[in-house]
Amino acid sequence: MMFSIALRNLLRNRRRSLTTLSAMIVGVVSLLIFGGYSHNAILSTQTGYVQYQGHLQIQHKGYFLFGSGNPVAYGITDYQRLLEAVKNDPVLKPMLVVVTPTLRLNGIAGNFANGVSRGVVAAGVVIDDQNKMRQWNDYGSLTYSPRVELAGTPDDSVVIGTGVARLLQLCGPLKLDDCPTAEELGLNDKHADGPAAPANITALSALEQANAPQVPATHIELLAASVSGAPNVAGLNVVKAQNWGVKDIDDSLLIMHLDQAQRLVFGNAAPQVTAIQIQLVHTDQIPAAKARLEQLLTTQFKDMPLEVLDYETLTPIYQQVIQFFNSMFGFISILIYMIVLFTVGNTMSMAVAERTAEVGTLRAIGQLRSGIRAQFVCEGALLGIIGGALGVLIALPVAYLINHSGLTWAPPGYSYKYPVMVRVWGDNQLMFGTPFILAIVAVISAWWPANRAAKLDIVDALRHA
Amino acid sequence: MYSVVLSRVSKTYHLDTVVVPALVDINLEVRANCFTVISGPSGSGKTTLLNLIGCIDHPDSGDIVLAGQSVNSMPDNALSGFRLRHLGFIFQSFNLLPVLTAYENVEYPLILMKMPAAERRQRVMALLDAVGLANKAGSRPSQLSGGQRQRVAIARALAASPKLVLADEPTANLDTETGAAIIALMRKMQNDHKVSFVFSSHDPKVLAEADDAVFIRDGRIVNIERRAERTMRVAS
Numbered sequence: 038m039m040f041s042i043a044l045r046n047l048l049r050n051r052r053r054s055l056t057t058l059s060a061m062i063v064g065v066v067s068l069l070i071f072g073g074y075s076h077n078a079i080l081s082t083q084t085g086y087v088q089y090q091g092h093l094q095i096q097h098k099g100y101f102l103f104g105s106g107n108p109v110a111y112g113i114t115d116y117q118r119l120l121e122a123v124k125n126d127p128v129l130k131p132m133l134v135v136v137t138p139t140l141r142l143n144g145i146a147g148n149f150a151n152g153v154s155r156g157v158v159a160a161g162v163v164i165d166d167q168n169k170m171r172q173w174n175d176y177g178s179l180t181y182s183p184r185v186e187l188a189g190t191p192d193d194s195v196v197i198g199t200g201v202a203r204l205l206q207l208c209g210p211l212k213l214d215d216c217p218t219a220e221e222l223g224l225n226d227k228h229a230d231g232p233a234a235p236a237n238i239t240a241l242s243a244l245e246q247a248n249a250p251q252v253p254a255t256h257i258e259l260l261a262a263s264v265s266g267a268p269n270v271a272g273l274n275v276v277k278a279q280n281w282g283v284k285d286i287d288d289s290l291l292i293m294h295l296d297q298a299q300r301l302v303f304g305n306a307a308p309q310v311t312a313i314q315i316q317l318v319h320t321d322q323i324p325a326a327k328a329r330l331e332q333l334l335t336t337q338f339k340d341m342p343l344e345v346l347d348y349e350t351l352t353p354i355y356q357q358v359i360q361f362f363n364s365m366f367g368f369i370s371i372l373i374y375m376i377v378l379f380t381v382g383n384t385m386s387m388a389v390a391e392r393t394a395e396v397g398t399l400r401a402i403g404q405l406r407s408g409i410r411a412q413f414v415c416e417g418a419l420l421g422i423i424g425g426a427l428g429v430l431i432a433l434p435v436a437y438l439i440n441h442s443g444l445t446w447a448p449p450g451y452s453y454k455y456p457v458m459v460r461v462w463g464d465n466q467l468m469f470g471t472p473f474i475l476a477i478v479a480v481i482s483a484w485w486p487a488n489r490a491a492k493l494d495i496v497d498a499l500r501h502a
Numbered sequence: 503m504y505s506v507v508l509s510r511v512s513k514t515y516h517l518d519t520v521v522v523p524a525l526v527d528i529n530l531e532v533r534a535n536c537f538t539v540i541s542g543p544s545g546s547g548k549t550t551l552l553n554l555i556g557c558i559d560h561p562d563s564g565d566i567v568l569a570g571q572s573v574n575s576m577p578d579n580a581l582s583g584f585r586l587r588h589l590g591f592i593f594q595s596f597n598l599l600p601v602l603t604a605y606e607n608v609e610y611p612l613i614l615m616k617m618p619a620a621e622r623r624q625r626v627m628a629l630l631d632a633v634g635l636a637n638k639a640g641s642r643p644s645q646l647s648g649g650q651r652q653r654v655a656i657a658r659a660l661a662a663s664p665k666l667v668l669a670d671e672p673t674a675n676l677d678t679e680t681g682a683a684i685i686a687l688m689r690k691m692q693n694d695h696k697v698s699f700v701f702s703s704h705d706p707k708v709l710a711e712a713d714d715a716v717f718i719r720d721g722r723i724v725n726i727e728r729r730a731e732r733t734m735r736v737a738s
Contacts, residue, residue, distance in 0.1 A: 038613055045601035398597040401558050402658070403586025403614050405579055495558040499593070 043416040046388065057384045058424045064373040065428020065475055066435060071369055072467045073436055073459035075362035080176040080460065082358050083320065085282075086348045088171050088182045091135065091314035092323050093330065094351060095119065098342040100311060101351065106143035106158075108302055109264050112309030113138075113343065119313060122337055128329045132322045134173060137166030138310035140298045144261035146197070146273075146291060148205040150254070152239055155204045157197075159259060159291045161298020161310075164188050170316050179456055185292050186277045192297045195257075195273045200288030202278035210254035211278045259291070264303045271301045323347050374478045377424075381417050382482035389413060389490040396490050397498025410484075410491040417483020418476055425472025436461040505666050505698045506532035506555055511564030513550055513721075524550040526721045528564065532700055532714070534665075536729070537692055539712035540702045547721040548702035549670055555700060556589055556668045557581050569665050586614055590659030592669035592688075592701070596651040598643040604630065604654045605639040611662045629657040632694070633687060649680035656688060660695055667692075669701030673708060685711050 047054045097104060097111040104111030113119065116138050123129060123136050140161035147154035164187045171182045187194055199216060202208055208216035238260075255275040263269040273293065281287040299308035317326055330345045349355050389396070396409055436459040445454035461468055511528040514521055525547045532538050532555070540548045553559035554566060557573050566573050569588050576584060591597075598607045608629055612622045630636045633653040635646075643651050652672060659667045669688070673681030685708055692699045701708070709715055717725040 042599075042601060049601055394595075394597065395599060398591075398593065398599070399610075400582070401556065401585065401591050402611050403582050403662070405582045408614070496553050499558070499597075 039412060039415050040419065042412065043419045046392075046416055047419060050388070050391075053384060053387065054420070057380050057420055058427065060380045061377055061420065061424025061475060061479070062428045062431060064377050065425055065471055066432045068366075068370060068373055068471050069429065069432035069461050069467060070435060070439070070459050072366055072471065073432075073461035073464060074457070075366050076464055076467060077178070077458045077460040079359055079362055081178045081455070081458075082355060083348075084174060084176060084178045085182065086352050086355060087316060087320065088173050090348060090351060091137075091170060091316040092320060092348055093315040093317070093327055094346050094348075095123075095313040095315070095330065095334070095343055096311065096346060098344045101344075101346055104311070105141075108140055108142050108309065108311045109262070112140075112303075112311060113313065113341070114307060114309050115341070116310045116313060119338060119341075119343075122333060123313065123315065123330065126329065126333060129326060129333075132317050132319075132326050133315065134318055135166050135170045135314070135316040137163045137170070137314050138295060139163075139312050139314055140295060140302065140310045141312070142261050142298060142302055144259045144291075144301075146201065146205060147238065147258045147260065148207060148256075149239065149258060150252075150256070151206045153204065153206055154235075154238070155201060156289070157201060157259070157291045158289050159195075159261070159293055159298060161293050161295040163295050164190075166314075167292075170314070173316055175319055179458060183279045183281075186279065187292065187294065190276055190294075191274070192294050193271070193273050194276045195259075195291055195293040195297075196277050196279055197257075197275055197292075198287035198290045199278045199280045200284060201291060202275070204288065205257060207255060207257075207275060207278065211275060213278055216278075259293075259301065261301050263301070264306050269301055269304065271297065273297070370474075374474070377421075377475060377478050378482040380482075381420055381479045382485060384420070385413055385417055385483045385486040386489075388416065389486045393490075393493060393498045393501040396493050397495050397501065400493070400495045401499065406491040409493075410487045413487030413490055414480055414483045417479045417487070420483075421476030421479025422472070424479070425475045428475070429468055429472055432461055505534040505569060506530070506700070507565075507567040508555070509565045509567075511554060511561045511566060513547075513554060513559070513561050523721050525554070525561075528721075528723060530716060530723060530726070532666075532698060533728075534698050535692070535696050536698055536713040537689060537711060538698065538700045538714040538716065539709055540700065540716045540718060541704050541709055542702075542718035543704065546718045548718060550721075551718065552668050552670050552700065552702055555666075556591060557585050586611060586662060588665045590662065590664040590667035590697075592652070592655050592659050592667060592672045594671045594674045596643070596648070596655045596675070598651055598654055598658070600643050603640050603642055604635055604646065604650075604657075607643070607654055608657045608661050611658065615662055625661065626657075629660060630654075632691065633657045647680075648676050649684060652676065652680075652684050653687065656684070656691060660691060660697065663695070664697060666698045666700065669699065671702055673703065673705060678707075681705065682707060 095113070097113055100111035120136060120138060124133065142159050144157055144159050145154050146157045162185065164185055168184045168188065171184055186196055199213060202211055202213055203216050206218065208218065253274060257273050257275055259271050259273055260268055281290055303309060315326070317323065327345050327347060334343050334345065399409060439457060439459050444457040446457055447454045508528050508530040511525060513525040514523050528551065540551055542548050550559065554561055557568070561574070573581065573584060599610070602610065605626055608626045609622055612625060617625070627636060627639070630639050633656055635650060635653050638646060638650060643654070646654065672688070673684055676684060688699055689711055703709070713729040715727045716723060
């Protein structure tokens with residue numbers, strides 16, 4: 038009966054109720070669209086990280102903090118045994134998608150035919166494993182992670198970022214579009230994009246070039262520190278330049294076969310890797326997998342100083358992305374809930390003022406104060422429930438339209454655009470939580486005028502007739 | 503036997519700095535199962551007296567006993583329950599809930615009493631039938647005439663089988679013919695339901711129907727006429 042009366046009272050002043058509902062619907066739609074957008078951004082970011090580096094990595098202790106660029110000091114020896122142990126562990130096996138070794142090193146890539154060089158981060162990887170990792174997409178995100186185009190290529194083949202290609206003046210040989218040279222941009226300094234090779238290296242290169250056999254235009258040299266401490270140089274052939282998405286990475290990353298990277302750094306010594314990347318079926322398996330890996334390390338590999346790190350630890354920016362979106366969402370939520378609070382409060386205050394005589398009548402015939410309070414709170418709750426439900430019903434097609442509109446944007450630091458996507462359907466916490474909180478806010482905002490109505494003096498209220 | 507006893511009841515209103523004595527030292531006994539009219543000019547204190555009897559206002563001093571219970575010190579919730587079970591109200595402006603049908607308006611006090619649905623339906627239909635509005639059960643107040651609305655209000659006042667029904671100028675907003683019909687209906691309901699009716703009015707036709715008449719002026723009772731005296735007076 039109370040809800041029936043509440044509904045009839047809302048319909049009694051349709052225009053006012055519609056205005057209030059409109060404000061609530063706009064609020065819910067805004068929250069759902071932005072919430073869906075930020076949720077999608079967070080999941081897409083997570084997907085990107087997991088595709089490139091896996092959920093977990095086993096590293097030499099201290100490598101993450103101190104070992105970057107120093108694979109010799111922080112390499113994992115006997116990594117094959119570790120790989121086999123992880124792959125064949127009966128607890129881990131059902132959770133695993135890929136377990137693969139990787140060797141990261143810093144070096145100088147030089148296109149000495151053009152007299153340019155560039156500091157790069159080289160990643161020696163197992164190509165097939167990496168390409169399998171790129172396929173991970175547990176959330177159905179739109180993903181642009183390119184395959185590593187090294188499958189079936191000779192050991193000296195490498196893929197570089199388009200930024201590296203531009204800096205090494207390889208745009209022409211690699212037939213890259215949208216890859217202007219310094220001259221084309223009116224920057225006559227031919228070395229404007231990168232530092233010139235050291236004079237002695239250039240001289241050495243020129244000396245060698247005189248006697249060297251003809252090499253393809255995509256040939257580069259990679260100079261890196263070897264296990265003995267002496268520099269080692271590998272001649273490499275760039276098969277493709279790929280846009281890695283983030284400009285800093287695009288300007289510095291070089292991907293090569295693991296064997297080639299190991300020969301460059303370790304020569305004839307026992308090869309090592311800097312990490313074992315582990316990709317799981319689902320992200321929520323991280324705690325269980327990590328616990329099991331740590332157990333394995335302490336029992337079977339206690340002589341090796343290893344640690345297990347998850348992708349959130351390895352990429353601190355991921356937490357910052359989450360915090361950024363959450364704080365934005367929180368700020369917008371507060372604004373919208375405040376608007377709803379005052380809108381519903383105003384509506385209910387007007388309703389109480391208009392129905393003062395009714396309140397007096399009901400109190401006279403025996404209604405308790407709590408009954409009067411409940412009646413008005415019920416109306417506020419009904420407004421919240423209807424507004425929330427309609428907001429969800431409207432937000433879903435709006436989200437669909439946005440997802441199919443072709444709108445794009447480039448996230449900060451990214452070198453290409455992503456389609457704008459909002460993820461409302463399927464995010465139950467967002468889809469049901471938002472209208473639920475809205476209904477709570479509506480109840481809270483109705484409480485004060487309802488309480489005022491309940492405390493009305495009966496005689497004074499009846500005089501309003 | 504009295505259904506209402508007021509002893510030395512006073513009530514004062516404070517309008518800013520002005521003190522207005524609304525009722526002064528009222529002593530009144532309302533007989534059970536009688537039709538009692540409180541009469542007097544505007545501002546004489548009729549409505550205040552009805553409000554005090556109806557437990558919707560509190561006296562500054564004095565004691566009010568209804569159905570054998572002193573109501574002065576009852577807490578608010580207890581008073582609400584007391585009004586629900588023992589009192590019925592009929593207002594000058596009918597005061598029906600506009601969003602409810604005639605049926606639902608009559609049913610409302612019974613819902614508050616938590617009466618079972620089947621019993622409630624029987625009771626409501628019987629009352630609507632008694633006031634001649636069984637065929638208007640589904641009509642909203644806006645779809646009813648003034649007289650019909652007041653009939654619904656009478657049915658609502660009697661819904662909870664109260665001991666006492668209070669009516670504040672129930673015919674003031676009705677034309678003469680309809681007013682007379684409403685008075686006749688109230689008299690009939692009072693007889694049928696064995697309930698006391700106390701209402702305020704200065705309509706001579708209403709006074710003529712009363713068993714007891716209480717005349718009030720400037721917040722004081724100036725005369726009380728009981729049925730026997732009135733019969734004698736009419737006869738003479």
